[in-house]
Amino acid sequence: MFSRKMNFKKYPSQELFEEYIYFRASWTYLASMQLLSRKSKSIPNYKCGFQYNPTVVIGGPNSNICLYMATILCTYKIPQLMYGSAPLRNIETQGVFFYKMFPSGSHQYRGILQLLLHFRWTWIGVIYLNDDNGEMFVHNMLPMFSRSDICFEFIQKLPELTFSNDAEWMIREGIEICKVITRSTATALLVHGEIQSMVILRMFISFSEFEGIQKKTKVWIMTAQMDFTSLPFQRSWDINFIHGMLSFAVHSKEVFGFQKFLRMKTPVSERGDGFVRTFWECAFHCFFPSSSSDKETLEFCTGKEKLETLPRSVFEMNMTSHSYSIYNSVYAVAYALHAMYSSSIKYRTLVDRRRGMLLNQKPWQLHPFLGTVSFNNSAGQLVSFDKNRELVAGFDIINWITSPNKSFFRIKIGRTDPHAPPDKMITLSENTIVWPGQFNQAQPISTCNDNCYPGYRKTKKEGKPFCCYDCLPCPEGKISDKTDMNDCVRCPEDHYPSQDQDLCIPKSIIFLSYEEPLGISLAILALVLSFTAAFVLGIFIKHQDTPIVKNNNQNLTYILLTSLLLSFLCVFLFIGQPGRVICLLRQTTFGFIFAVALASVLAKTIVVVLAFMSTRPGSRMRKWVGKQLASSIVLCCSFIQAVICSTWLTTFPPFPDSDLQSVAEKIVLQCNEGSPAMFYSVLGFLGFLAAVSFIVAFLARKLPENFNEAKFITFSMLIFCTVWLSFVPTYLSTKGKYMVAVEIFSILGSSAGLLGCIFSPKCYVILLKPELNHKKLLIRRKNLKVYAFAPN
Incomplete structure (x- = not known):
């Protein structure tokens, strides 16, 4: 509400009306009728004495001036050149007589839109003159701005002065507009008006100081219809508010x-x-x-x-641009008249008659020549009209700079190209722009809130325009690499988000290699165990004639030691970059070798049991004890595993693959088993052999001292089963190269358990207690013949 104590006498309201009234377009009626009347008197449709014969009328810059001109002059079909904005008119009755020395208005509005988008000013205020062009701008053009993500904090219309007693009301309205501008958070303000709008705007800003309204620095953006206009009493007024202003002007x-x-x-x-x-x-x-x-x-x-x-x-x-348009208008008329007269001369031969005809040319006869005129003016610029009789030209973008002596300078900082694509229609020299002093030459920001920087995404604020939003961090696994992104995006599979979630980083390739401590450690351990197995095998070969070697089924011992040696060496198939051949051999080789080893253990255990049973008087088991049984068990079990592996290789063979998902920041090179069912079938058969061996050995653990190898097999199978039972959950819960490491640990641990539990006692006797390795010491007194339980 306005204060009742407001003293409007301190404002020059009467002087304002007296000066401003001359901007009213209705005065154009008088000037238009005087063109059609005698020099001294204005009597429409009546001429006597010296007569004026207007051929063309140049009008502007106010659009209403052109509109009032058209009301009278179109009746006489007089061509009219307008150097201001185009008025709303009846296309059929009036538009055919208009020639606009002003480019298409839509082109200017697209240029303003691109300027706002270029500086990322998405939160703006709009002030427009209360006339037909202003209403058209608000209803037709501003929706185009909204579709390009431009929001409006406020849209205010400048009041229009009609009578002298409206001056105080106009000042009230102006002060309210200044309050809205001061309270607004938008930095960029777009002003759409006419030539007189600058007068009104200066008055409102100056009058608001009387009411103690604090000034707030804004970046003003003026349309080309406006220009700097001053009334005499405004001469001493401050113009610093236009410092840093941007405006459009006809090129x-x-x-x-x-x-x-x-x-x-x-x-x-x-x-x-x-x-x-x-x-x-x-x-x-x-x-x-x-x-x-x-x-x-x-x-x-x-x-x-x-x-x-x-x-x-x-x-x-x-x-100025308006003066330049008038200059071009005069020359356009001159070129059109020249073309018309040149065309008339071709069809007239009598000089006197020709002169008479030229003097009586009608205004409407100039239209065909004026619409097609095209020439280069003295500044070297091409002047021509398009099919809509609008000037073919772009707009200059002007930066206004004020000086302490209340003067100003216009600096061209860019221009628009009517033929360029929408996103490239403006060119700017940003380094030459002078911004209002409060911004310290930093580009002003005009947004509803701070930008959402990379790593964040926008989310709508309830009850606010779409330009107002909150910023939320990107969810895990997604990034935003630009400002004000509506949503975060996932990185490609071979990339991962950075810690700040603002860019995608290429994943590094990993596999269990010999160049890392884990790979080197496992390789050294495998070599040590391989040498150990080879050393044990060498000991048994060297002492093959001793009772402790003969009495423990010599052939099965050699097969078991050889398979353990190969199982240690097969670890090297799991270290290094996976290849096609390695992936084919890795699991199948391990599965087959372990099957041979377990089959050997199972055969040794069964042979021990049968040998004990065959020593009983009258036992029929003696015929089953021999090399054929042990070999049959080993061959049968090995054949079954070979069939499983062959089926695996022929149906769903393993192949090199890369795991992009298991490890967030790595690409794991691995061997894809092809068929998990076949992989677990191989492991399942190994588990079956181990279980049977453990059960048989466990049942034979209490045999007499001569048959205590069953105890060692029991312990070895207990270790073997424990290792592989823990392998399955560990393997399934591990990712990346550590899955391979878990399998290697299982292979080495289970193989080392077999080697240690079965052969360490025998090696102890052979190497450290050779005096015990005699047949007579292996025979108990009550069982003098039972040492032959394991025939060779």
Whole structure:
């Protein structure tokens, strides 16, 4: 609510109305009718005496001026060139007479959109003039901004002054707009207006200071329809708010000789031009004397004042975009008239008749020539119209810089290209941009909240526009590598997220190799155990004629020791980078060798039991005790395992594979078993042999002392079964190269258990107690003949 104590007398409201009223387009009616009437009197449709015959009318920059012109001039089919924004009009009745020295408005709005997106200003305020063009901009163009993720904190319309008693109401509305701007968090403000909008905006900002409204630095973005305009009483007002402002302007170039032309314009040189004298008085604060009394009280204009001494807020020596459009309009008419007259001359031969016809040319006859005009102006720019009779040109992007003397400079920092793709239609020289002083030359940020940086994703705030959001960390396994991503994405399978979840890092390739401590340790352990097995085998071969070797089934002992030696060596198939051949041999070789070893143990155990039973008087088991039984057991068990392995290799053979999922940051090179069922069938058969051997050995553990090898087999099978029973859950719960290490530990542990438990007592006797390795010491007195339980 407004304070009832507001004193509107301190505002120049009456002076405001008197100055602002001349911007009202209805005054154009009078000027339009005067073009169609006598010089001294305005009587529509009646001419006598000296007559004006207007061929073309150039109007602007206010769109309503062009609209009011059209109401009268279109009746006479007079071509009209507009150098401001295009008014809303009836295409069929009025549009055919318009030629716009202003590029397509949609092109400008797309350029503004790209500018906002370029600087990532997604949270903006919009101020627009309360007219038809402003309403069209809000209803048609702003939705296009929203579709490109631009949000609006506020959309305010500038009040339109209609009568003098509306001045105080207009000031109230303006102060409210300033309060909205001050409270807003948006840094970028887009202003869509007309030539007079700058006057209104300056007034609102200045008047708000009287109400103690604190200024807040903003980056203003002005449309090309606007320009710097000042009323006389605004001359001393501060213009610092436009410092760092960005605006669009119809593309223009400096015209050679323009400043020289301006310097020639003086009240002395233009005595018949009352406009120059009026401008001179306003610009230099002086008066031309109209009577002798004036000389005593007022400062007179000498006519020798220099225009270049005026600050730019009063007068610009450089050609503005609007002036450049007027310049091109005049030349476009000249070229069109030349084309029309040249065409008329071809069909007329009599000079007098031709002159008469040329003087009586009708305005509508110029349309075909004006619509197709195309020429290069003195600045070297091509001037032409498109099929919609709009100027084919782009826009300049202007950076405004103010100086302490209340002057300003326009710096071109970029431009738009009407023929470029939408995402490349603007080019900017960011290094030359001067931002408002509060930002310390850092690019301003205009967002609803802080950006969601890489590693985070956006999530909507309830009840807020879509530009307002919270930031949540990416879930595990996903990353966001850009600012303000709507969702996090998963890395490719051969990459993993960084710790900050802002980039994907290539996974390193791992396998159990000889270059790492674990691989070296296992290889050395396998070699040591292999040499141990070979050493034991050598001992037994060397002492093959001793009773302790003969009496323990010599052939089975050699087979068992050889299979244990090979089982230790097969560990080297599990270390190193997996290849096709290695994967085919790894599990099948291990499975077959272990089957032979376990079959040998089983055969030794069965032979021990049968040998004990055959020593009883009248036993029929003696015929089963011999080499044939042991060999049959080994061959039968080995054949079954060979069939399983062969079936595995022919149906679903193992192959080299890479595991991308088990270890987060690694690619594990491994051998894929091909068929888990066949893999566990091989292990299952080994478990079956081990279980049978353990049960038989356990039942034979209490045989007489001569048959105590069953005790050693029992202990060895207990270790074997314990190792492999613990292998299964450990193997299934381990990932990566450690799965291979677990299997190697199981192979080495179970093989070492067999080697140690079965052969260490015998080696102890052979090497350290040779005196016990005699037949007479192996025979008990009550069983003098039982030493032959294990015939060779």
